[in-house]
Amino acid sequence: xxxxxxxxxxxxxxxxxxxxxxxxxxxxxxxxxxxxxxxxxxxxxxxxxxxxxxxxxxxxxxxxxxxxxxxxxxxxxxxxxxxxxxxxxxxxxxxxxxxxxxxxxxxxxxxxxxxxxxxxxxxxxxxxxxxxxxxxxxxxxxxxxxxxxxxxxxxxxxxxxxxxxxxxxxxxxxxxxxxxxxxxxxxxxxxxxxxxxxxxxxxxxxxxxxxxxxxxxxxxxxxxxxxxxxxxxxxxxxxxxxxxxxxxxxxxxxxxxxxxxxxxxxxxxxxxxxxxxxxxxxxxxxxxxxxxxxxxxxxxxxxxxxxxxxxxxxxxxxxxxxxxxxxxxxxxxxxxxxxxx
Amino acid sequence: xxxxxxxxxxxxxxxxxxxxxxxxxxxxxxxxxxxxxxxxxxxxxxxxxxxxxxxxxxxxxxxxxxxxxxxxxxxxxxxxxxxxxxxxxxxxxxxxxxxxxxxxxxxxxxxxxxxxxxxxxxxxxxxxxxxxxxxxxxxxxxxxxxxxxxxxxxxxxxxxxxxxxxxxxxxxxxxxxxxxxxxxxxxxxxxxxxxxxxxxxxxxxxxxxxxxxxxxxxxxxxxxxxxxxxxxxxxxxxxxxxxxxxxxxxxxxxxxxxxxxxxxxxxxxxxxxxxxxxxxxxxxxxxxxxxxxxxxxxxxxxxxxxxxxxxxxxxxxxxxxxxxxxxxxxxxxxxxxxxxx
DNA sequence: TTGTAGGCGTTATCAT
DNA sequence: ATGATAACGCCTACAA
Numbered sequence: 046x047x048x049x050x051x052x053x054x055x056x057x058x059x060x061x062x063x064x065x066x067x068x069x070x071x072x073x074x075x076x077x078x079x080x081x082x083x084x085x086x087x088x089x090x091x092x093x094x095x096x097x098x099x100x101x102x103x104x105x106x107x108x109x110x111x112x113x114x115x116x117x118x119x120x121x122x123x124x125x126x127x128x129x130x131x132x133x134x135x136x137x138x139x140x141x142x143x144x145x146x147x148x149x150x151x152x153x154x155x156x157x158x159x160x161x162x163x164x165x166x167x168x169x170x171x172x173x174x175x176x177x178x179x180x181x182x183x184x185x186x187x188x189x190x191x192x193x194x195x196x197x198x199x200x201x202x203x204x205x206x207x208x209x210x211x212x213x214x215x216x217x218x219x220x221x222x223x224x225x226x227x228x229x230x231x232x233x234x235x236x237x238x239x240x241x242x243x244x245x246x247x248x249x250x251x252x253x254x255x256x257x258x259x260x261x262x263x264x265x266x267x268x269x270x271x272x273x274x275x276x277x278x279x280x281x282x283x284x285x286x287x288x289x290x291x292x293x294x295x296x297x298x299x300x301x302x303x304x305x306x307x308x309x310x311x312x313x314x315x316x317x318x319x320x321x322x323x324x325x326x327x328x329x330x331x332x333x334x335x336x337x338x339x340x341x342x343x344x345x346x347x348x349x350x351x352x353x354x355x356x357x358x359x360x361x362x363x364x365x366x367x368x369x370x371x372x373x374x375x376x377x378x379x380x381x382x383x384x385x386x
Numbered sequence: 387x388x389x390x391x392x393x394x395x396x397x398x399x400x401x402x403x404x405x406x407x408x409x410x411x412x413x414x415x416x417x418x419x420x421x422x423x424x425x426x427x428x429x430x431x432x433x434x435x436x437x438x439x440x441x442x443x444x445x446x447x448x449x450x451x452x453x454x455x456x457x458x459x460x461x462x463x464x465x466x467x468x469x470x471x472x473x474x475x476x477x478x479x480x481x482x483x484x485x486x487x488x489x490x491x492x493x494x495x496x497x498x499x500x501x502x503x504x505x506x507x508x509x510x511x512x513x514x515x516x517x518x519x520x521x522x523x524x525x526x527x528x529x530x531x532x533x534x535x536x537x538x539x540x541x542x543x544x545x546x547x548x549x550x551x552x553x554x555x556x557x558x559x560x561x562x563x564x565x566x567x568x569x570x571x572x573x574x575x576x577x578x579x580x581x582x583x584x585x586x587x588x589x590x591x592x593x594x595x596x597x598x599x600x601x602x603x604x605x606x607x608x609x610x611x612x613x614x615x616x617x618x619x620x621x622x623x624x625x626x627x628x629x630x631x632x633x634x635x636x637x638x639x640x641x642x643x644x645x646x647x648x649x650x651x652x653x654x655x656x657x658x659x660x661x662x663x664x665x666x667x668x669x670x671x672x673x674x675x676x677x678x679x680x681x682x683x684x685x686x687x688x689x690x691x692x693x694x695x696x697x698x699x700x701x702x703x704x705x706x707x708x709x710x711x712x713x714x715x716x717x718x719x720x721x722x723x724x725x726x727x
Numbered sequence: 728t729t730g731t732a733g734g735c736g737t738t739a740t741c742a743t
Numbered sequence: 744a745t746g747a748t749a750a751c752g753c754c755t756a757c758a759a
Contacts, residue, residue: 049527051736062746067738075744098443098503099736102751107439117466122458126484138502141482143467160438161479186390299670329640331672392752403730408754416728440752443735730759736751743746 050091059083070095101162110352111158112141113151113168115195118296119324120341121169124194127345128167135353137164146268148173155179165189165356167348170197172237172268189355193348197238203355205348205367209239212337212371213246216291216319219335219373221254223381225289225317229262229280231273231297240268243293243321262287266297273300281308281316289317289379295324298334302378318378332377339371391432400424411436442503451693452499453482454492454509456536459637460665461682462510465535468686469508476694478505487609489514496520506530508693511538513578513609530696534689538579544696546689546708550580553678553712554587557632557660560676560714562595564722566630566658570603570621572614572638581609584634584662603628607638614641622649622657630658630720636665639675643719659719673718680712 056066061080068076069084070093087093101107110132114121125141132139140163142154151171156179158166165188168180177200183190184202192204213230220228230247233240244263251258264280266272273292277300280287290305292298298320302312310316312332320327323338347367354365397407402421409417410425411434428434442448451473455462466482473480481504483495492512497520499507506529509521518541524531525543533545554571561569571588574581585604592599605621607613614633618641621628631646633639639661643653651657653673661668664679688708695706 052738053736063736064738064747065745068745071738077744080744094501096443096503096736097501098439098448099751100738102437102439102443102735102753103737103739105751117458117463122463125458126486129484133498138481138498140479143470145467157474157479160435162437162439303670326667326670329644329667330670393754394752404753405731405755406729409729412754418728421728437752440735441754443737443751444753444755446735728759731757733754733756735753738750740749741747743744 111163115171123341124345127342128349131349144171169195191352207339209242210246213243215373217247217250220289227287228289229287231292233268270300273297277301277304295320295322312378313381335376335379452504456512464682465686468683469690472690485512510536532693548680550583551587554584556714558588558591561630568628569630570628572633574609611641614638618642618645636661636663653719676717676720
């Protein structure tokens with residue numbers, strides 16, 4: 046069983062033509078039941094596998110989806126699993142590339158996947174990306190592009206995301222309801238849509254509860270633990286320091302938590318904290334950290350489904366926007382009042 | 387710029403033959419500098435990209451590596467990034483599949499990647515796998531297989547791993563040196579080589595320090611937090627309970643930690659704890675957990691390098707075995723004595 | 728230095 | 744119902 050068998054081999058051994066074998070294999074319309082049986086039997090015996098390369102070359106479709114993600118942290122790796130699940134089911138193979146949050150890398154990934162002749166893309170943009178021309182070029186080639194999780198208004202494409210505004214809102218309102226008055230927000234880079242939406246939610250909650258927004262309490266910093274740590278230290282050094290912090294990711298919440306501890310402040314008594322993503326680590330640290338949970342696996346599945354739909358009717362690309370609902374998980378870091386009921 | 391340009395297009399526009407263009411593109415030996423220049427210019431203008439499918443079909447090489455991993459947790463995702471890094475550099479594309487620790491899934495992944503005509507495999511076996519025939523079949527097809535991280539004696543292949551025995555040894559000896567007397571080990575499934583090696587290290591450390599091994603202190607359980615939690619509860623319920631636990635993964639260490647806390651015991655005073663992998667979470671929980679660190683990213687890079695070597699001289703496949711050194715990171719959970727020096 | 732032709736494995740078109 | 748042939752895009756003897 047050295048070299049994989051080909052249609053040719055089968056044809057030769059059966060003394061029939063290539064085309065007949067080909068037809069028999071795909072149990073086409075006109076083909077003698079007997080020959081079909083013979084072909085099937087032999088192909089079984091030779092363990093025949095159609096050569097995907099040849100197929101793809103012929104029909105100009107690789108049945109491969111290029112997936113670009115900024116990283117493979119807990120949440121994204123769940124999403125990718127969701128994508129994989131659905132894609133496989135639908136006969137697609139998935140090629141995952143990490144941009145490592147780098148714009149240059151993202152462009153490189155795009156090019157490579159394009160060279161690999163993927164049939165389309167499912168992407169979550171890097172936090173560094175301010176231009177989206179590389180993705181637009183894909184669309185110009187008439188390849189379907191679905192954006193997930195990190196959606197951006199600068200790229201017009203069908204998308205799947207969670208309701209980030211809602212997430213920011215419930216997190217903030219929860220803090221307000223717990224009696225916190227000066228609520229700061231640790232947001233990500235200014236160009237990141239996800240971050241801005243969550244911040245909008247924060248602002249909406251303030252407005253609803255008639256709390257004046259204080260620019261000093263709104264901090265943009267890099268999407269990572271260390272930056273969040275230092276940003277929090279600065280917040281806590283203010284004359285009128287905040288009495289609660291909403292961070293738009295759990296990584297940042299961890300950074301904030303470390304800074305708060307470093308300052309000798311207690312959660313939730315002295316200061317409240319809510320994160321975003323509901324990573325497992327939030328329930329392992331002391332105190333456990335409240336966080337906005339999102340259905341990551343489901344989101345991935347939805348993205349793949351949307352991709353396949355888009356693929357199938359390229360004509361009426363309605364720019365569907367699917368939005369899933371987040372859910373606040375309340376833990377120790379923000380629960381100042383005893384639980385109701 | 388609708389359809390990608392082909393060699394044919396260039397040839398037509400330049401009124402020369404396909405082969406000349408082909409040669410010019412790969413700046414082959416015999417080709418008129420002028421025509422070459424013309425070809426280059428036009429190919430630039432048309433944004434020509436060689437069609438990988440056609441290339442692969444022709445030269446029977448896809449320049450793609452199939453990577454199968456049990457999951458994409460912190461450590462493995464780092465390793466995959468390492469693989470990716472090196473592979474890209476060498477002109478290879480990587481296709482990553484997760485087996486989700488499932489044997490059946492692993493077989494499926496293998497088949498799919500084989501169908502995708504990958505040039506070879508870099509794999510880390512699932513904890514469930516007891517048979518390795520699916521991998522042996524790959525080798526019979528004469529495709530290079532490199533095993534990394536989770537190596538198994540049942541599969542003869544070049545491999546990269548860390549010195550797990552050493553890791554188990556230093557973790558255990560550290561506990562002994564800290565004065566712990568009854569050291570339990572939470573091992574993984576019995577068929578998992580990694581787990582057994584780490585356990586061997588544990589046993590060696592006991593032997594070196596003339597501590598009798600107590601079978602009751604050796605517990606096999608599934609490679610995950612919940613099982614570790616319950617296993618630890620049982621350990622702690624013993625009449626003569628252990629005064630230290632070495633778990634062969636951090637996930638399990640977390641489970642153990644939760645159980646220890648649940649029982650109201652303190653670390654390191656009442657009980658010592660050391661994990662394995664040095665996941666970031668170990669330094670976030672309270673107390674921080676000592677853990678054996680391994681150079682995951684480097685390990686991934688080494689695996690890819692080894693793969694490429696193997697690929698290049700298939701003849702003398704020397705079955706190279708690369709072993710990297712782990713390093714114990716001491717934290718609060720096991721540091722009973724004051725630091726020396 | 729350049730062109731012609733055959734082939735990689737498959738499918739689709741057109742005959743037979 | 745089956746076969747011959749061209750084509751997908753590229754490379755490479757071999758011929759010119």
